[in-house]
Structure formats: C-alpha cells, structure tokens
Amino acid sequence: MAAARHGAFHPLTVAAVDRLTDDSVALTLAVPPELREEYRHAAGQHLTLRRITPEGAEIRRTYSICSPAPDAGGPGPAHLRVGVRMVEGGEFSTFAHKEVAAGDVLDVMVPAGRFVLEPTAAAPGAHYAAIVGGSGITPLLSIAATLLAARADARFCLVRSDRSAASTMFLDEVADLKDRYPDRFQLVTVLSREEQEAGLPTGRLDQERLTALLPSLLPVTDVAGWFLCGPHGLVQGAERALRGMDVPRTRIHEEIFHVEDTPRPAPGPGAAVAAHGRVTARLDGRSGTWPVQDGESLLDAVLRGRADAPYACKGGVCGTCRAFVVSGEVRMDRNFALEAEETEAGFVLACQSHPVTEEVELDFDR
Structure with missing residues (x-):
C-alpha cells in the first residue's frame, strides 16, 4: 500500500x-x-x-x-x-x-487511518461484527464489502442505529450486501425515533440494551474483531457492554465521528507543560527544529516550519496527526483516535500534545 x-x-x-x-x-x-x-x-x-x-x-x-x-x-x-x-x-x-x-x-x-480490517489477516472462518451509529456506517460499508468479497469463509454482523428510516445513509448499499451474502452477512437495524413494522423496538443503543441484545445475535466472545464507529456516546456504551461480556480489549476497535464539547482534562502530577520548549520533527525523511510558543500544540509549532505536516480535525478525533515520541515527554489534552496499544508504544496526537520537557523529538514517518 x-x-x-x-x-x-x-x-x-x-x-x-x-x-x-x-x-x-x-x-x-x-x-x-x-x-x-x-x-x-x-x-x-x-x-x-x-x-x-x-x-x-x-x-x-x-x-x-x-x-x-x-x-x-x-x-x-x-x-x-x-x-x-x-x-x-x-x-x-x-x-x-x-x-x-x-x-x-x-x-x-492520500488515504490514512488505522481503523481497518485487512482480509488477508482474517483467520479461516472468522466472524466479525460492528456496532455503528448514523454516519458511522461509512467505513464499515467498505470493511464489510471488502471482507465478504475477498474471503468466502468470513462472516459479518452489522448492528446499526439511526434516527429514522429516512435518515439512514447507504440504505440500498447495505441491502445489496444482504442480497449478495444472505448466509454470511447479518443485519440488525435499530431506529431511535421511529417505530418499525418488524424488528427491534424503538430506542437508543446504550450499554444496557447492547448487553441484553448482543448475546442473542451471535457468540460475543468468539468474534474475531468488533468495530465500533459513530458518536462518542454510542461508542463508549458499546465498549463498556463488550468489556462487561469479557471481550478482550485487543479485539475492540473504535473510531469516533463526533465528540461533544467537553472540558479539557486536568494535567496529572508531574505533567506541567514546559515554559519554553523546542520540537524536532521528522516528516517524509526530513527533520527540522522549531520553538514551541506558550500554550501552543506541537503540531502548530511544526506547521510554522512545515506546512505539509499532516492534520485534519485538530480535535483529537481523526488521528491524522499521529506521531511517535522519539525523545522527551509530552502531555496530551485528549485522545479519541489512538488505541491503548498505540499510546503505550509511544504514539501521540500532535494536535493535542504539549511539551513537558524542554526538548521533544517527534517522528511522523513511523
């Protein structure tokens, strides 16, 4: 790729x-x-x-x-x-x-993001599932279609929540998947503001409801990968429901499409931002060093010297500005894009990061 x-x-x-x-x-x-x-x-x-x-x-x-x-x-x-x-x-x-x-x-x-499923990595006969809300269907439409076409032994269960039938995106495309793969694609639709003639009762997909619903649909702990996508509240509730049913954290993948305005978390002990700092950044094989002004994110400091530094939302949601901390220490204001394994490995969101040490080195190429 x-x-x-x-x-x-x-x-x-x-x-x-x-x-x-x-x-x-x-x-x-x-x-x-x-x-x-x-x-x-x-x-x-x-x-x-x-x-x-x-x-x-x-x-x-x-x-x-x-x-x-x-x-x-x-x-x-x-x-x-x-x-x-x-x-x-x-x-x-x-x-x-x-x-x-x-x-x-x-x-x-060019394309970016790690909320992905590679069909070649799927185990034989693997079962995958997704819980999505609203426009969260978009990446899962690609994931389900790609997997089912590439692997004749794979199965996919899609649980989607929308306000009403009229507000449901890609209705025909999802129906086409059901027609093409009737034995391997399972679709469950929940409407939060409109009664359905058949199917599940109206209401939001929260933690309590998912905890009751999911075991009736499929063997929850046997699913090779759970993909959660949509508003922050839905994704949080779905994650808590799955963790409560003993699904390993490594099998849960999340992408947030919208985060309500929330206060920035207070910095923890020892995480005060450096009064004066410098950031060295490697991007596309070239490195440079720039001062970090008071209150400025590392991304904004890099952008003053490298206008081609990758970013999109600047809100800690999309993950486009993901970078590896080579040296130094940083504090992230918030993170809705990186999984725990990534932060533990040393990756941060540059748009949300501030220097704790005077010198910080980032690598955008990893």
Whole structure:
C-alpha cells in the first residue's frame, strides 16, 4: 500500500454527487491513473478534503471511504467514494451539500487511518461484527464489502442505529450486501425515533440494551474483531457492554465521528507543560527544529516550519496527526483516535500534545 503518512494533497475531480438522505450526500472522486497507487487504501481508511474559502481561510475535514478496497495484487482505485452528512454550522458539509457538483475539483489528501480490517489477516472462518451509529456506517460499508468479497469463509454482523428510516445513509448499499451474502452477512437495524413494522423496538443503543441484545445475535466472545464507529456516546456504551461480556480489549476497535464539547482534562502530577520548549520533527525523511510558543500544540509549532505536516480535525478525533515520541515527554489534552496499544508504544496526537520537557523529538514517518 502507498504510504499515507504525510500531508500532501492532490486535486481530484468530482465524478458524481449522489443524495443519500435529506441531510447526506455521497461524493465520488475520480483518481487519474498516475495517482492510483498513492490512493490505494485499506478498508476503513479515510480521506481529508480541503477547501480554501473566498476569504482565504483553509478548512479541512475527514471523511471515511465507503467504497471497497482494491485487491492487493490489482491496480489502485479509479474512483473513491465518501459520505458527507450535514452538520449544523459545518462549513465543509454545507459546502459539499449546497455547492459541490460533478466536474468540480477538490483537494484530497492520500488515504490514512488505522481503523481497518485487512482480509488477508482474517483467520479461516472468522466472524466479525460492528456496532455503528448514523454516519458511522461509512467505513464499515467498505470493511464489510471488502471482507465478504475477498474471503468466502468470513462472516459479518452489522448492528446499526439511526434516527429514522429516512435518515439512514447507504440504505440500498447495505441491502445489496444482504442480497449478495444472505448466509454470511447479518443485519440488525435499530431506529431511535421511529417505530418499525418488524424488528427491534424503538430506542437508543446504550450499554444496557447492547448487553441484553448482543448475546442473542451471535457468540460475543468468539468474534474475531468488533468495530465500533459513530458518536462518542454510542461508542463508549458499546465498549463498556463488550468489556462487561469479557471481550478482550485487543479485539475492540473504535473510531469516533463526533465528540461533544467537553472540558479539557486536568494535567496529572508531574505533567506541567514546559515554559519554553523546542520540537524536532521528522516528516517524509526530513527533520527540522522549531520553538514551541506558550500554550501552543506541537503540531502548530511544526506547521510554522512545515506546512505539509499532516492534520485534519485538530480535535483529537481523526488521528491524522499521529506521531511517535522519539525523545522527551509530552502531555496530551485528549485522545479519541489512538488505541491503548498505540499510546503505550509511544504514539501521540500532535494536535493535542504539549511539551513537558524542554526538548521533544517527534517522528511522523513511523
């Protein structure tokens, strides 16, 4: 797979804009032959899209790829598809819904993200499952379609929660998976604000409800990997439910699509930010050193010297700015993107990190 650990953008033409619901669209991006290897992606990865406003402001947003991943031995993708849900006050989502049309050109970063499932890594006869809410279906559509097509012995259970049938994204695409793999794809739909003629009662998928529901659907502890995606509250509740049923932490994979505004955690003992600091960063094989100004994140310090440093949300959610701490010590304000194994190994989110020691060295290339 082509490397994706840098902040380079390429202009891609919008091939189609498809309305999925009243508040969501799918953008199909055409990838020219000379860039297809760079846009080769694993199922579950995302793209960062960039817009420069008429006033000169730069807006970046991250959207998961919903199209299946290309075969490992075949060519890179000729097209990529992402789902965009309208967010109240969202600058990019409003632009995508009201202004973007087929033939337009968008700046698109190469694929990134570790919320992935590689079919070649699946054990024979493995069973996978996902719990998603709203637009959290987007990466799981790619993951399920890729896995089921590549592995005739794999099974996938999708539990999805939406407000209503009319607000459900990729309804036809998920139904097509059920038609193509009736014996290997299990779909369970829960609506939180609308009664269904058949199926589960209306209501939110919280920890209590999932604890009662999941054992009736599949052998919970036998599932090789659980993929949780959507709003922070849903993902947290699903994780607690699974951990309460003795699912090992290593089998639970999470991606947050939205985090409500929450206070920054208070720094722990010995974690005071250095009054003056310097950061040395390695990116695409080149290193540089820059001062870190008071209150500034390590990412912002690096960006003053390297405008190509990778980032998207700057909110600790997307994981685009993931970097390895080579030396020194940092404090992260919050983290909704890295799994425990990554932070224990020394990775941080540069957008949320501040120097604790005067000298810090980061490696964005690992």
